[in-house]
Amino acid sequence: MKFLKLLFFGFIFLMFSCSKKESHSYGFYYWKTRLALNDTEKKTLNQSTLPYLYTRFFDVDKIANTFQPVGAITKDKSFEPGKKIVPTVFITNRTFLYIKKDETIFLAKSIYTLIQKKIAEYHLITSSEIQIDCDWTAGTRNDYFKFLKELKKISGKEITCTLRLHQIKDKAQTGIPPVEKVYLMCYSTSSPLENSDKNSILDVNILKSYLSKIDEYPIRKIEVALPIYSWGIVTNHLEKHKLINALSKKDLENPNFKRISENTAEVLKDGFYFGHYLNKGFTIKVEEISYDQLKDVVQFLENKIHNFNIIYYQLDSKFVLNKDFKF
Template sequence: MKAISYLLVFLFIISCTKQEKHPYTFYYWKTNLKFNNIEKDVLTKANVPFLYTRFFDVDKVDGKFEPVAVIIKDKSFDTEKEIVPTVFITNRSFINIHKEEISFLAKKVNDLIKKKIADYHLKVNQEIQIDCDWTAGTRDDYFEFLKQLKKISGKQISCTLRLHQVKDKNLTGIPPVEKVYLMCYSTSSPLENSDKNSILDLNILKSYLSKLEGYPIKKIEVALPIYSWGIVTNHLGKHKLINALSTKDLNNRDFKKISDNEVEILKDGFYFGNFLNKGFKIKVEEISEEQLENAIQFLDKKIDTYNIIYYQLDSKFVEGRIF
């Protein structure tokens, strides 16, 4: 009986020390704000009260700032979550930008966010998130933009943080925000010939984030991937992407299986909305539960507490996945 008692105490201690699952929610990155029942159900179960929703992109075309793919809303887009407006801005928008243009851009971004909130009666919180892959050459102007946007909007401004911006922080600088969102995906280019998973390779992640605990901004949330895609390679070795493909899509009698996640096309035809020739190859990259768990275990050693924002909320990516 004494041995059984010791065993029960040991199991109790182990269960208590096991870390609780991280609170989580999602990014929503579609131009047409529209939910199906699967997406509604998964979002309802998420225990962070926010949905990070992309409102529009900003690019510079012929020297002028242009909003790109501005959201439209369907009546099915109904949620109790508070919306966090998120805006992607191309890095080239800040190349050779003039000082007066920075304030102009901040005002226009804030005005369009406010317009979309009013147009669609969106329930938002007090945060605006900016997503930009800034570099050493654009950092000062981008950081000034973040300051101007905070002043103009009166909101808390946060921004995304890419892996190279952690590793090379002395070059790329530290953004003037209180909270960053660490993007733990796109660890390499899918358009290069590589046997690595370009969405998430744990060895690359560990290499870039080896000194993450020393990053000056301590409020770090984590963005993790649940998306997938297919990489098509033609006869010349050139690549293109087909979004949202999974390995089950490779079950086709016109495909010859090369490996668990790669096939060769046996017959010219339209596949997944694209005309693909005989001899082309399709390699699917997707993220398993094990890959996510391994990434989380590593991040737990680097960050004390954090929420997870999964990219992205789409029934193709969330159905059947355990969060």
């Protein structure tokens, strides 16, 4: 009888374990040049379940063969995120082309110095982590990886980095970064400047093909970055494209537009729209991300990697209003 009871409770426990849904803590990237939060952004950030705000401090580019910071942050006096800041720096891939060893050391020192300067200047409460965002390639991998090691040595911080889809699929060529944690960027599945009927921000089928073997990736701690941003792709008479940030399908509801499809419209009258002058005959294709798309990605990844947090790109009232971020 005792054995039967144990068997019964064991069966119940097993059923509960199998049906228990994996939940994911979530947070946000902040990618604006000026640190300032409106009421919607404050409320959304306060409701997030990670204690961090991943904040872009500046970009780094190589201009006229010189390393230069671009778009360094400024801060509004009212900025009080209530979260620890994770300093995040975007570095262009060309920064590491033909870089010398002494330049790698100089670059790491310069970046850490500027990070520390901004932290002190704006009295920011930061975590022990610095995140580097770079679309490195097979040609720059060795020098980029040396830079990551040097930055860790100089700063004494935990250095993490972003991981793009092609860097997973082509890991034999692009290599494995010398970090203990990476942030998988589940967006930019194609170029928005190509003529395509696919969603360039996120096409789930393309993403799945790139990540089919992510469970074999050597770095086990993988966080997941998901897109919540949107934009409009404007195409002119010469098939040239440009992007207008933060457009939605509702923006296509204009008497001067003719709806071609659910997410595409043709301009019927020359004029200024969304801060841009658009001519008659131009088309606007809106790309945005649905909850179902994100759910599909999360469920796919749950079968590949486990216990991951979600960081949404990005915290902006245009993108977070009336959104459900819990998975």
